[in-house]
Amino acid sequence: MKRLVGFALAAAFVAGTFVAVAPAESATLRIGAHRSMWGSFEIIADRMDYWKKEGLKYKVGHFKQGKLMRNAIIQNNLDTGTTGFSPFTTAISKGAKVTAIGVTANICAAINIIVPAKSKAKSLKDLKGSVFANKKGTSTDFAFQSYVVPAYGLKSSDFPLLSVRATERIAALLSGAAKAAMVGEPQGEIAREAGYIRYLENLCKYDNTSMMHVGNPQTIKKHPDLIYKYFRGWLKAHQLLKNDVKKYATIYTKALNEVGDKAKVSITLKAIKKLKTEVFITDRVKNYLNDMGDKQIKLGWIKSRPDFTKSPFIDDSILRRAAKDIGFN
Secondary structure, three states: OHHHHHHHHHHOOHHHOOOOOOOOOOOOEEEEEEOOHHHHHHHHHHHOOHHHHOOOOEEEEEEOOHHHHHHHHHOOOOOEEEEEHHHHHHHHHOOOOOEEEEEEEEOHHHEEEEEEOOOOOOOHHHHOOOOEEEOOOOHHHHHHHHHHHHHOOOOHHHOOEEEOOHHHHHHHHHHOOOOEEEEEOOHHHHHHHOOOEEEEEEOOOOOOOEEEEEEOHHHHHHOHHHHHHHHHHHHHHHHHHHHOHHHHHHHHHHHHHHOOOOOOHHHHHHHHOOOEOOOOOOHHHHHHHHHHHHHHHHHOOOOOOOOOOOOOOEOOHHHHHHHHHHOOO
């Protein structure tokens, strides 16, 4: 129980960071949507009435960080959402109850190391000793410490961490609180087009960074039909991204403007094209989680890890059934 205290404390702050979602009653699915671009699938499924057409009764809450969705699921305040591979690995390794039910998307091209537009830095080497804005324990933090920094022959200690949520990092950069940051889309592309920041590089040559789709074990057991309907609608959003990316971007842009992101369709379209649909939990994914767990032990984040190739908390069978039934590939 002691090792779950951290999750309980973190979850206590969830209520102030997203639109409140009532407990699951009358078979209502509580869905989490990320404020970064990987939450666009939920936005599209909702606005295109994909879930409504599936007969799904649901409510959507918007989260500033994937770790918050993980915490909300652990505390039984959410039924499904998306989080990084790293927070998922940490949670399972510490005994928390949250189930991986699919992969949201490959996002390595949509995550960039950024600096202020007037910065003279040309590479990470030029930033040694600079405060770096990211969120401790996230997949981007993991990738930065485990792959990016070593590739330059540097150490994590060379970059003091300012641990802030994804939606707060550009502000940290512009205020001078940090000299560099790791930022996802579409916030990065919006700020770059406005002339505030400059990209140094993305994560693709270092890490096959992806987001994990996670579910509440209690909900999966009691209401697998809700998860099935959810995935049918969610996969249709992926299909729209593939078949009509401009329509996808137009719908998503409208949603962004409603929350004050001041996006243009042309900017959103550029960002959206960086998302790569990879939704199934393959053997490669499971082996990656094992390797991630080993590296987290070295980082001191966890003491031990399970074998993720055999974990009962990894099961994408409902997703695969929904994909087969709608002809998704």
